[in-house]
Amino acid sequence: MSKEIFLRSYLEKVNQNYNKLEYYLNDRLVVLSPLNLIKDQIINCLMIEQNIAAITISNHFLERMLKLALIEKEIYGLKIRKDNNQLNLKLDKAYKKYDRLILSDSISEGYNRNLINEEEKKYLKDRIKDDIRNAYSHAEMEKVNKGKPENMNMFQYNLNEVNEKLKNQESLIHNEINVSTKVPSIQSDIQRDRCNKIAYPYFESLYQIAKNIDARLDIKKEFYK
Structure with missing residues (x-):
């Protein structure tokens, strides 16, 4: 394939998908701002229809989102310059407590700490954990292509x-x-077709949960009114 054909193919995909993804390109998480880097890479994949990659990174986004939310709740209000010693102590404690959690425990902890609600917990545990996250992370093709x-x-x-x-x-x-x-x-072939159908709605659902968590962490309502 020539460079010109390669670029033309990507440009066609960008033109086709930009309007659908424009909101996510421009929107930024605030308290969970470290997730913006991962979000942008998912958008890049969706834009050029690299949907297997988009799902794989979305799985990382999911796990990072829950652990980051738990850690941010532990250190809420502490500033690097003002509270550096206390911040370091709380960060060490939070990472030891949350950084090695498996997904099901992260979901439970997030729910227990009021970071996700009952509906979100049920969605992540019953629909996402096994069918998408575990299936793709472990390359279990019978789960990836469930229902074929x-x-x-x-x-x-x-x-x-x-x-x-x-x-x-x-x-x-x-x-x-x-x-x-x-x-x-x-x-x-089945995986490609299924990914083309689920990659965008999967990311969309995770990002909405991330926005909900972001607002719940904004206790002082500095960003979300």
């Missing part, structure tokens, strides 16, 4: 015969075969 049929019908052709039939304007002859959808190349 066990088998699919395909047509088998002999290429030499096809060329000959086309040359002679004759009807093509094919064999219909039943193939397992566990064939790796078929798995990849």
Whole structure:
């Protein structure tokens, strides 16, 4: 592929997806501002339809969001210049407490600390943890492609015969075969199609939760009225 074709393909995707993603490009998290870097990289992937990558980074966004929220709640109100010693002590304590949590525990802790509500907890535990986060993090293809049929019908052709039939304007002859959808190349095709459907709504849902947490952490209402 030439550089010109490569760039043209990406430009077409940007033109197609920019309006849908413009809000997320311009919006910034405040208390959870360290997440903006990850958010921007997800947007870059979605913009050029690198949807498997977008989901993978979204999984990182999810885990970082919950742990960061717990840590920010521990150090709320402390400033680097003004409270540096106390801040360092609280940060050490918070990282020891939260940084190594597994996802299910991060969700529970976030709920117990009033950082996420019941609906958000249920969504993250029941819909996201196993079906998306675990599936993609562990490359468990049967979970990634959950709900796919066990088998699919395909047509088998002999290429030499096809060329000959086309040359002679004759009807093509094919064999219909039943193939397992566990064939790796078929798995990849199914994964691509599914990612194209879920990557954007998955990120959208996580970012809304992040905005909700950001507002809940803004106790003094300096940023969210």
